[in-house]
Amino acid sequence: MCDATLGVTIALAIGSTATSLYQAQQQKKAMAYQQQMEQQKLAIQQRQQEQIAEGEALAMRQRITERKRVAAEEYEQNRSTFSGTDIDLDSPSYGAFFAANKKAKKRDIRNIRLMGTERQLNALYGVQQTRIAQDASRQAYKSSRSAVTTNSVANAFGSFASADINWNKVFDG
Numbered sequence: 001m002c003d004a005t006l007g008v009t010i011a012l013a014i015g016s017t018a019t020s021l022y023q024a025q026q027q028k029k030a031m032a033y034q035q036q037m038e039q040q041k042l043a044i045q046q047r048q049q050e051q052i053a054e055g056e057a058l059a060m061r062q063r064i065t066e067r068k069r070v071a072a073e074e075y076e077q078n079r080s081t082f083s084g085t086d087i088d089l090d091s092p093s094y095g096a097f098f099a100a101n102k103k104a105k106k107r108d109i110r111n112i113r114l115m116g117t118e119r120q121l122n123a124l125y126g127v128q129q130t131r132i133a134q135d136a137s138r139q140a141y142k143s144s145r146s147a148v149t150t151n152s153v154a155n156a157f158g159s160f161a162s163a164d165i166n167w168n169k170v171f172d173g
Contacts, residue, residue: 017156024152028145035141039134046130053123060116064109071105 075098082089 020152020155024148027148031141031144031148035137038137042130042134042137046127046134049123049126049130053120053127056116056119056123060112060120063112063116067105067108067112071101071108075101 078098078101079089082094087094
């Protein structure tokens with residue numbers, strides 16, 4: 001191989017390698033930007049799920065407060081209705097009536113708490129799933145980035161290997 005041909009071959013191999021490395025850098029930049037956007041999207045989704053969980057807890061407390069208010073109104077209404085009659089409010093039958101109402105109120109509040117907790121836990125499960133998705137996205141990005149780096153290095157070696165350069169002639173003069 002003459003010196004001019006050798007020079008052109010080396011220049012082409014260097015150019016091919018430089019182009020490959022530049023493309024790899026650009027691809028890494030694009031992947032980093034895409035990863036950043038994905039992480040932002042997942043962070044927003046996680047905050048939304050957390051807000052839903054907080055909203056469910058607040059709604060549960062409001063439903064409990066409302067149930068207690070209704071129970072107090074019903075108690076006062078029943079007491080005033082019965083006191084307008086000649087019925088003894090301290091009798092066992094009316095005591096049982098009021099006790100049954102109190103028991104129903106406690107049961108309702110317990111059920112409201114259970115349903116509210118279930119809704120809250122469902123929202124928190126969404127938070128957990130979003131965190132898992134964030135971790136998976138990060139790992140996929142790292143893996144893809146490593147693959148691009150490995151591929152660009154392999155392409156660089158491939159460019160020089162396929163150039164059929166007599167390296168002894170290059171370095172020995």
